[in-house]
Amino acid sequence: MTVSVGDKVPAGALAFLGDKGPEGITTDELFNGKKVVVFAVPGAFTPTCSEAHLPGFVANHDKIVAKGIDQVVCVSVNDPFVMGAWGKTQNAEELLMAADGSATWTRALGLELDLVERGLGVRSKRYSMIVDNGVITHLNVDEGPAMEVSSAEKILDILG
Numbered sequence: 001m002t003v004s005v006g007d008k009v010p011a012g013a014l015a016f017l018g019d020k021g022p023e024g025i026t027t028d029e030l031f032n033g034k035k036v037v038v039f040a041v042p043g044a045f046t047p048t049c050s051e052a053h054l055p056g057f058v059a060n061h062d063k064i065v066a067k068g069i070d071q072v073v074c075v076s077v078n079d080p081f082v083m084g085a086w087g088k089t090q091n092a093e094e095l096l097m098a099a100d101g102s103a104t105w106t107r108a109l110g111l112e113l114d115l116v117e118r119g120l121g122v123r124s125k126r127y128s129m130i131v132d133n134g135v136i137t138h139l140n141v142d143e144g145p146a147m148e149v150s151s152a153e154k155i156l157d158i159l160g
Helices: 027-031 047-066 080-089 104-109 152-159
Strands: 013-018 021-026 035-041 071-076 096-099 112-115 121-124 127-132 135-141
Touching: 013 027, 013 080, 013 104, 021 027, 021 080, 021 096, 035 047, 035 152, 047 071, 047 152, 071 080, 071 121, 080 096, 104 112, 104 121, 127 152, 135 152
Parallel strands: 035 071, 071 096
Antiparallel strands: 013 021, 013 096, 035 127, 112 121, 127 135
16 A cells, blocks of 8 residues: 555665665654655666656755755665665765665555566656655655656645
């Protein structure tokens, strides 16, 4: 079952590439007492994700933070090394490039995308959400392959 606006984000853990290698972060550490924008992509280094989705959040990071957001997080079902490398190629140093390597948290959200038949495994649907102190206040899920409702510009519209 997919999470909805008003739900508390499910407990879980993500990983990111720190200065000394992979590091973990729990959802409690990420969301408690903070207002966070999370967006997820089906895969690092994929065309729409690399050409439009992530670049929109990189370009608009400062505007998003100026609206009262503590952190912007990009999540993908990849490992922290891939997410770190992708973040470097996209100049995404200001964002937390978070890996959900086994799609555990993505499944808990109910936002997994089964691409096994296409040889791509289980991925994440493309979405964006605003989480305020652990509670989802906005959730924008793209149902098709295109980026239609989960963009940085949509988040900025919501934030006013």
